[in-house]
Amino acid sequence: MMDTPCTVVPLAGTREDDFAQCLLHGLSRPQKEIPCKYFYDEEGSRLFDAICELPEYYQTRTETALLARHAPEIARRIGPQSEIVEFGAGALKKIRLLLDVVRPRGYTPIDISGDYLMGVTRTLAAEYPGLNLRPLAADFTAALAVPPLPGAHGRAGFFPGGTIGNFRPEAAAGLLRRMRASLGGANAHCKGLLIGVDLVKDPARLHAAYNDAAGVTAAFNKNLLARANRELGADFDLDAFAHYAPYNPVARRVEMYLVAQARQSVTLRGRRFDFAAGEAVHTEDSHKYTPDSFAELAANAGWRLAEQWRDAEDLFMLAWLES
Numbered sequence: 001m002m003d004t005p006c007t008v009v010p011l012a013g014t015r016e017d018d019f020a021q022c023l024l025h026g027l028s029r030p031q032k033e034i035p036c037k038y039f040y041d042e043e044g045s046r047l048f049d050a051i052c053e054l055p056e057y058y059q060t061r062t063e064t065a066l067l068a069r070h071a072p073e074i075a076r077r078i079g080p081q082s083e084i085v086e087f088g089a090g091a092l093k094k095i096r097l098l099l100d101v102v103r104p105r106g107y108t109p110i111d112i113s114g115d116y117l118m119g120v121t122r123t124l125a126a127e128y129p130g131l132n133l134r135p136l137a138a139d140f141t142a143a144l145a146v147p148p149l150p151g152a153h154g155r156a157g158f159f160p161g162g163t164i165g166n167f168r169p170e171a172a173a174g175l176l177r178r179m180r181a182s183l184g185g186a187n188a189h190c191k192g193l194l195i196g197v198d199l200v201k202d203p204a205r206l207h208a209a210y211n212d213a214a215g216v217t218a219a220f221n222k223n224l225l226a227r228a229n230r231e232l233g234a235d236f237d238l239d240a241f242a243h244y245a246p247y248n249p250v251a252r253r254v255e256m257y258l259v260a261q262a263r264q265s266v267t268l269r270g271r272r273f274d275f276a277a278g279e280a281v282h283t284e285d286s287h288k289y290t291p292d293s294f295a296e297l298a299a300n301a302g303w304r305l306a307e308q309w310r311d312a313e314d315l316f317m318l319a320w321l322e323s
């Protein structure tokens, strides 16, 4: 049993209409695009979980090992009886490594995949009686006013998974700035933000991670089209699009596309969209950082890189940011 019942505060930005509007807008642009946050309905969240288990996807294994190894130091930074607010919480697996050591008073997982979030929160609630759980189905790119948890000794943010890489540097700085404001900014109540950052590395390793042999990332990418068919009655032929995810070493990002395999038309909400053979729809960027370039990004957003933990191969970095 939890101390308090779960509260759910659905915010604008997660409604079906927004998906429709974004899709209509994105497919009308000269370079067609669909924002990556729409990957995540229940099916998309399940597919992302499967990606995390793939042998090629080093990110999850590496970040999980860093969290396990450095949890005591992280606990000292956060302090006991605090509140942890997690942005893009997904399956709530990584937080378990902190809950056991940090022993916070409350935990507020935020995710855009609302039904999935509620399901995994119920499982967590059964495992952690007494923890104040306040799942929030919301878009974390909005300016979120998350009310402080009564009685908590400070608040820390948690943003794992390398999700910050999905934002172009200027948008990433804006997001980190808004997160700082949501957590309390320079106020002493704000302990800091623990963030996972995927590092610049051998392009072959990056290519393999986003082009897995089992085709799970391809299915995850195509879920955007499947979701449009399910929710909006679109008529995308999934077999007529190919997953394409090259690493751009100059921009230091993996770019993800769905490429039309032949000339075709798709109907969405009564509008027709034509695709030339070989035409690409941009679906995601995943920017990679060096420790220095990430420290610079954090500084642009009003944070200071106070501590960092990296694995022996320098694949991934856990960064502790303070105001």
Ligand SMILES: C[S@@+](CC[C@H](N)C(=O)[O-])C[C@H]1O[C@@H](n2cnc3c(N)ncnc32)[C@H](O)[C@@H]1O
Pocket: 036, 037, 040, 045, 048, 052, 060, 087, 088, 089, 090, 091, 094, 110, 111, 112, 113, 138, 139, 140, 141, 160, 161, 162, 163
């Ligand atoms: C790359 S996954 C990381 C999941 C998990 N934190 C991890 O480390 O394994 C990104 C997560 O953020 C969520 N997400 C993506 N964009 C979001 C947004 N704009 N607002 C809220 N959640 C978002 C997705 O639903 C997904 O759970």
